[in-house]
Amino acid sequence: MSLNYLTPEFKVLRDYDRCINCKVCMRQCANEVHSYDEDLDKMIADDYKCVNCQRCVVMCPTHALTIIKHPQVFRENANWTYDAIRDIYRQAETGGVLLSAMGNDRPYPIYWDKMVINASQVTNPSIDPLREPMELKIFIGRKPDKIELDENLNVKTKMPPQLKLNFPIMFSAMSYGSISYNAHASLARAAKELGIYYNTGEGGLHKDFRKYGENTIVQVASGRFGVDREYLKTAAAVEIKIGQGAKPGIGGHLPGEKVSEDISETRMIPVGSDAISPAPHHDIYSIEDLSQLIYSLKEATDYKKPVGVKIAAVNNVAAIASGIARAGADYIAIDGFRGGTGAAPKRIRDNVGIPIEFAIASVDSRLRSEGIRHTISLVAAGSIRNSADIIKAIALGADAVYIGSAALIAIGCHMCQQCNTGKCNWGIATQDPNLVKRLNPEIGYKRLINLITAWGHEIQEMLGGMGINDIESLKGNRLMLRGIGMTQKELDILGILAAGE
Amino acid sequence: MLKEGNIRIPSGCAISGIIDKSGAVFSGQIIADSIATMHDRSNGLGGGFAAYGIYPDFKEHYAFHMFYDDAKAKQDTEDLLKANFVIAYEEKIPTRKTQSIKNAPLIHRYFVLPKLEVLNASEMNDEDFIVKFIFNVNKNIDGAYIFSSGKNMGVFKAVGYPEDVAEFYKLETYNGYMWTAHGRFPTNTPGWWGGAHPFNLLNISVVHNGELSSYDTNRKYLEEFGYSCTLMTDTEVAAYIFDLLLRKHKLPVTLAAKVIASPLWNQVERLSPKERELYYNLKIIYSKALLNGPFSIIVTYDNGFIAINDRIKLRPLTAASQGDMIYVASEESAIRRVCKNPDKVWIPKGGEPVIAEIEQQNISEIYDKKEVTA
Numbered sequence A: 001m002s003l004n005y006l007t008p009e010f011k012v013l014r015d016y017d018r019c020i021n022c023k024v025c026m027r028q029c030a031n032e033v034h035s036y037d038e039d040l041d042k043m044i045a046d047d048y049k050c051v052n053c054q055r056c057v058v059m060c061p062t063h064a065l066t067i068i069k070h071p072q073v074f075r076e077n078a079n080w081t082y083d084a085i086r087d088i089y090r091q092a093e094t095g096g097v098l099l100s101a102m103g104n105d106r107p108y109p110i111y112w113d114k115m116v117i118n119a120s121q122v123t124n125p126s127i128d129p130l131r132e133p134m135e136l137k138i139f140i141g142r143k144p145d146k147i148e149l150d151e152n153l154n155v156k157t158k159m160p161p162q163l164k165l166n167f168p169i170m171f172s173a174m175s176y177g178s179i180s181y182n183a184h185a186s187l188a189r190a191a192k193e194l195g196i197y198y199n200t201g202e203g204g205l206h207k208d209f210r211k212y213g214e215n216t217i218v219q220v221a222s223g224r225f226g227v228d229r230e231y232l233k234t235a236a237a238v239e240i241k242i243g244q245g246a247k248p249g250i251g252g253h254l255p256g257e258k259v260s261e262d263i264s265e266t267r268m269i270p271v272g273s274d275a276i277s278p279a280p281h282h283d284i285y286s287i288e289d290l291s292q293l294i295y296s297l298k299e300a301t302d303y304k305k306p307v308g309v310k311i312a313a314v315n316n317v318a319a320i321a322s323g324i325a326r327a328g329a330d331y332i333a334i335d336g337f338r339g340g341t342g343a344a345p346k347r348i349r350d351n352v353g354i355p356i357e358f359a360i361a362s363v364d365s366r367l368r369s370e371g372i373r374h375t376i377s378l379v380a381a382g383s384i385r386n387s388a389d390i391i392k393a394i395a396l397g398a399d400a401v402y403i404g405s406a407a408l409i410a411i412g413c414h415m416c417q418q419c420n421t422g423k424c425n426w427g428i429a430t431q432d433p434n435l436v437k438r439l440n441p442e443i444g445y446k447r448l449i450n451l452i453t454a455w456g457h458e459i460q461e462m463l464g465g466m467g468i469n470d471i472e473s474l475k476g477n478r479l480m481l482r483g484i485g486m487t488q489k490e491l492d493i494l495g496i497l498a499a500g501e
Numbered sequence B: 001m002l003k004e005g006n007i008r009i010p011s012g013c014a015i016s017g018i019i020d021k022s023g024a025v026f027s028g029q030i031i032a033d034s035i036a037t038m039h040d041r042s043n044g045l046g047g048g049f050a051a052y053g054i055y056p057d058f059k060e061h062y063a064f065h066m067f068y069d070d071a072k073a074k075q076d077t078e079d080l081l082k083a084n085f086v087i088a089y090e091e092k093i094p095t096r097k098t099q100s101i102k103n104a105p106l107i108h109r110y111f112v113l114p115k116l117e118v119l120n121a122s123e124m125n126d127e128d129f130i131v132k133f134i135f136n137v138n139k140n141i142d143g144a145y146i147f148s149s150g151k152n153m154g155v156f157k158a159v160g161y162p163e164d165v166a167e168f169y170k171l172e173t174y175n176g177y178m179w180t181a182h183g184r185f186p187t188n189t190p191g192w193w194g195g196a197h198p199f200n201l202l203n204i205s206v207v208h209n210g211e212l213s214s215y216d217t218n219r220k221y222l223e224e225f226g227y228s229c230t231l232m233t234d235t236e237v238a239a240y241i242f243d244l245l246l247r248k249h250k251l252p253v254t255l256a257a258k259v260i261a262s263p264l265w266n267q268v269e270r271l272s273p274k275e276r277e278l279y280y281n282l283k284i285i286y287s288k289a290l291l292n293g294p295f296s297i298i299v300t301y302d303n304g305f306i307a308i309n310d311r312i313k314l315r316p317l318t319a320a321s322q323g324d325m326i327y328v329a330s331e332e333s334a335i336r337r338v339c340k341n342p343d344k345v346w347i348p349k350g351g352e353p354v355i356a357e358i359e360q361q362n363i364s365e366i367y368d369k370k371e372v373t374a
């Protein structure tokens, strides 16, 4: 076992005073950590296999289990860290690219946590959202410069198509394939009930979920999986996926073993074949090409649906966003470098891209300086963890946010970062029918509704505290933020003052 | 400490406005008496007036009122003025020495029209040309500030209590058909004259009591349309929003009111299909022009005013009418002081505008002084 030089990452602690040998843990663990030893009449565990997804811990009827970080250490070395050494063991063993899942987990600064929010005192009364109206509704799409009316006040302006959101929150693109049928069912149904949108990701739209079309954003990615007339027709909006925060600049790969009957039908590829999304769209090598695809999709949908473009936050994001706005997109979604994924090369996940906080601020500033910010919507993604992050994102200049990881956590994800293995014990990032059925969409969609409703309340409270009764008045309202522990340069890029200023 | 204009200073205030809908003019003493009643709502750090119909002799000219910190600022501005405008008349604005108004800058006024050749070369209409000129002077000439620029109207303001400001500028000698007044209670200020209200651009003036929690959103929205908000005051932002809506986008004033204090979505849902369509468009297109936070505001334009509260009415505003006269003020006392027995007194609901306009079409023809029953 230890020929690969690795030692276990986690240690399974079992309280034998509590364990009743019921074998629940054994049945629950897709990684086969737990087993029953007949001779000892005892449950035992293979620490090597444990990924700390905590399924057993939660399911154990007697609370006998605890998973801890394995106490085994290397000789202390600030340079050759635990991960640095172990990654080399792995690559020396396999000769392969290191794979990882979920978002960048490195200890980069989290700028959300270096920003604080304003509240009213004396000169401006705070507003109690329980007693006063507090609007969270927003619209995503291109906005005309001005309204045109005839003499009888009939509207002559042709309003471009808009997505109407009851909360400034949408569920981020996660494909069927990377996550399960039941996970999609939960997201789609919750989006409908909440009056928001979920995003199919690049894996096509399962026929069962066409009924949620009015609350569905469909993606057109470089692999063009599942894209046909029906797909575009069913959706409320179409999103061209150029990149994603977890792996800017590279494509995707759904291994053949995950391409089941159902996924094959949804993606429109043969069963068992690898689903490869090329790194670029091979019909988009420049901004003009993008514009052509935007307008082809608009033509295909009779100009009745917003067409957005999703990009990863990279160095030049402001200029790229400006190009996208001018190429005719109705909204731009920007995914920061902490954005999650079902699978990404670890080095790319952990080293490529920039934080979403900077990306929003610089894109918003850039579009404003060009006088086009009010014409297009901006959606921020890439690790929005709570309602305060949303307030901060909108104050920096976003119109709405996408949440991916947070939505999965709401339905049970424990951030074990093993989505790429397909053995998600929580029934989310897996296609194994036995695992998938662990996620009950009836419960899942309610938990998502609870999460968004709770965040909605918190957003209302914070808005009221600022003396604002409409989320629109928070957009780009950077005076409501102050920075703590940042350099002047960082403050300048975010366009905010330091706390106390 | 940063001077106002470089820092945003919240303030509370008193406001008052009076119009004679027949277009007859009346003395500035009346509005001065009205605002003086609300002495306690200001703290002596800013007072001012806007007067419409006061310059009948130059009614076709833009009247620039200027503050200069020093002779150099004056010289630089006048050089620029002369290069761009024909000046029909200029003078020091008459003031009287009063005890409480101190540290006055140089205060001048000029009645001007853009030089045709310059205007034509600029390829702008004359209003846009003037606006650009004002932004240029206020931003780029150190110590010079154009604080009033409309036709047949003028703003008078200073650091002091409003009644002292009226005395300082001899407002009792001016006659106008519409007046507004403002007394300021800034929470802190280095006392800059330009920071007092009313705030004016062309014929639009604003007096405002409140604090915009949407300030930064509004400011950035305006900047996209070429406005530069140099003062960092809420009033400046409010004035530009009205300029954008009324002058540039040609919205009727009733709808401009519904932009800055827009109806809630659930109210919109209940409207008739035609109105729903109208408000749907209005709310979406002008979402960032919504003024959020507590305010009562009086916006004066060519031929009338609109007085309005934020949509949940977090600041006071009372209105009254008597004959052709319409009064609005922060407090009823300020109305009763100059109009003992109004026909009607009412408190407008949040977001419900009081709009009062001159009834005759051609306002520039009417300048008879009329006795006002007070």
Ligand code: SF4
Pocket (backbone or CB within 6 Å): A014, A018, A019, A020, A021, A022, A023, A024, A025, A026, A034, A043, A056, A059, A060, A061, A062, A063, A064, A065
């Ligand atoms: S689930 Fe808990 S009680 Fe059951 S066998 Fe496992 S550790 Fe023992």
Ligand code: SF4
Pocket (backbone or CB within 6 Å): A053, A101, A102, A408, A412, A413, A414, A415, A416, A417, A418, A419, A420, A423, A424, A425, A426, A427, A428, A429
């Ligand atoms: S989705 Fe499943 S596999 Fe992925 S991190 Fe969450 S719990 Fe682990």
